[in-house]
Amino acid sequence: MAVPYYKEIFEYPIAEFTKHLELEFNERIFFSGKYGTGKTTFLKKYFEQSDIKEKYEQYHLFPVNYSISSNEDIIRYIKYDIILTMLERHDTFAEEGKSYLKDLPAFMLKNMDKVLEAIIAMVPVVGKNVLEMYEKLGALKDKYLAYAKENSKGDGEKLIEYLNLLEGQSGSLMENDIITKIISERIKFSSPKKSVLIVDDLDRLDPEHIFRILNIFAAHFDTKASTRGPNKLGFDKVIIVGDIENIRNIFHHRYGLLTDFAGYIDKFYSADIYYFDNRLAVSKIVNRILYSYTVDGDNKVAGRVYLDDRWIGGIITHLIEKGDLSLRAILNTHGKELSYHIEVVDLMVGNLTDAHRVPLIYKLKYLTELLGSTGKLITILKKFSNENITLQHIRLPLGSLLYILNYRLIEKNADRPFLLDHGNQKFFIEEQRDFYSHMITEVEIYKSVPSGETDQFSKGEKYYGQPREFWELCIQVVNHLTVLGYLR
Structure with a gap:
């Protein structure tokens, strides 16, 4: 994903994370943030x-990529990914000169039978008879060599052989095979740079695999098989990336509320958990993302049609600040071509209406697609209603919602302003249209004032309503448009 405004989005987290990363003895870091907030992009x-x-x-x-593999295979795949990274970067490996003559005596002793066989085979004339006799003595030879080998070992050599056996078992806790040693030496070779291993995307793992992966890493943190430092393969720093709150909830669901999560998770960080939060920075550039949208290739038209009332921008900013909308979701819409306003909707049975003639309707469709479904939008609207959310310095278009819900009556009646019932009261509703496009740009609501005659009212002062009233009406409109098939 191409990320516009990278420096602006991550300016604050860059400074804060640098301080955290450079803390002395901070060998392990748990990098926590909500799913979709841009953790991977930031680290990259x-x-x-x-x-x-x-x-x-x-x-x-x-x-x-390897969560369903066995524990032993996971260690192999970790080494595979590290080697692949080294090769992609064209890393060089320190070559150590070797003396073959130095190794020759040990080879001769370990392979004395093969050496004797080769020497005897080169003896002319008598070679064949001697070889036949040598084959008959094969069993005795094997017993003797095994006996000689075992009895020639000192106690220290026997212990070293046992350690080598354990370390040679790939994937085991003590594993330290030749590939592990090569990788460790290459990582050590990166000095004076510090080496950092990032274990990312725990958010994408199924709950049953999250703790298995974590446990594998935990088991290999403090083994003596590490060539240096407390981390596997000698890494100076290991960064585990995930949402700590999500992992805590899964942990308690799996092991019970009384199980000590803090005692489990603290082995994955040396100092404090680092909480990645760039919502305030992202909210500052929301309008720049929105005004990158185009209508027929023109972003000025998109701004005038969709954004000038600032309602969409206000909702998106609030969603981001509260963590209800991810960074990824809004950044993925950069440069989006908008065409909801030219669609048709059946607000009157059998009589299709251009969406642009109906205030707010195409903006609700945009929000539905941004959030992923009408169900998600309704969940958000209920939350707004319960919390009585007010968008700062933005007027909530209550009249537009009443216009949609009463569209059939208003369109069939020539009277303007139109008198309707709402909340056991009567209000006048009056739309304003763009002179050129005839699009409805705003709908005003006025309180009704009895004129003294029976059932006669005159237009009083403007009515703006309350935030909770607006969000509840918004839910009604979304449900209404879903039943009509316009929203899904």
Whole structure:
């Protein structure tokens, strides 16, 4: 995903995370943030900065790719991903000169039978008879060599052999095979840069796999098989990426509310949990994202048709600040072509109406698609109603909602303003239209004033309603448009 305004979106987190990363003895970091807030993008871009690249060499793993594998295979895949990263970066490996003559005596002793066989085979004339005799003595030879080998070992050598056996078992806790040693030496070779292993996307794992992956990493943190430092393979820093609140909820659901989550999770960070939060920075550029939208390639038209009342921008800003809308969702709409206003909707049975003639209707469709469904939109609207949310400095278009709900009556009646019942009261409703496009741009509501005659009213002062009243009406409109098939 191409991320516009990267520096502006992440300006505050960059400074804060740098402080956290550079804390002394901060070898393990739990990098926590809600799903979709841009954690992966932030870390990727962060370690691509020139000044950071001079200090750190990072390896980025995504365990979702091998979460269904066995524990032993996971360790292999981790090494595979690290090796792949090294090869993609064209890393070089330190070559150590070897003396074959130095190894020759040990080879001769371990393979004495093969050496003797080769020597005897080169003896002319008598070679064949000697070889036949040698084959008959094979069993005795094997017993003797095994006996000689075992009895020639000192106690220290036997212990070392046992350790080598355990370390050679790939995937085991003590595993430290030749590939592990090569990787560790290459990571050590990166000095003076610090090496960073990023274990990302825990949010994408099924709950049953999250703790298995975490447990595997935890088990390999403090093993003596590490070539240096407390982390597997000698990494200076390990960053675990996920939503700590989500993992806490899953932990308690799996193991019970009385189980000590803090005692479990604290092995994954050395200092404090780092809470990634860039909502305030993102909310500052919401309007710039929205005004990148186009209508027939023209972003000025999009701004005038969809955004000039600031209602959409106000809702999106609030959703981001409260964590109800992800960074990914809004950034993915950058440069979006809008065409909801030219669609048709059956607000009158059998009589299709252009959406642009109906105030707010196409804006609700935009929000539905942005959030993913009418169900999600209604959930948000109920939350707004319960909390009596007011969008700062933005007037809530209550009249537009009443216009949609009473569309059939208003369109069939020539009287303007139109008198309708709402909340056991009577109000006048009057639409305003754009002179050129004839689109309804605003709908005003006025209190009714009895004129003294029976059932006669005159237009009184403007009525703006209460936030909770608006959000409840908004839910009614969304349900109404869903029944009509316009929203899904």
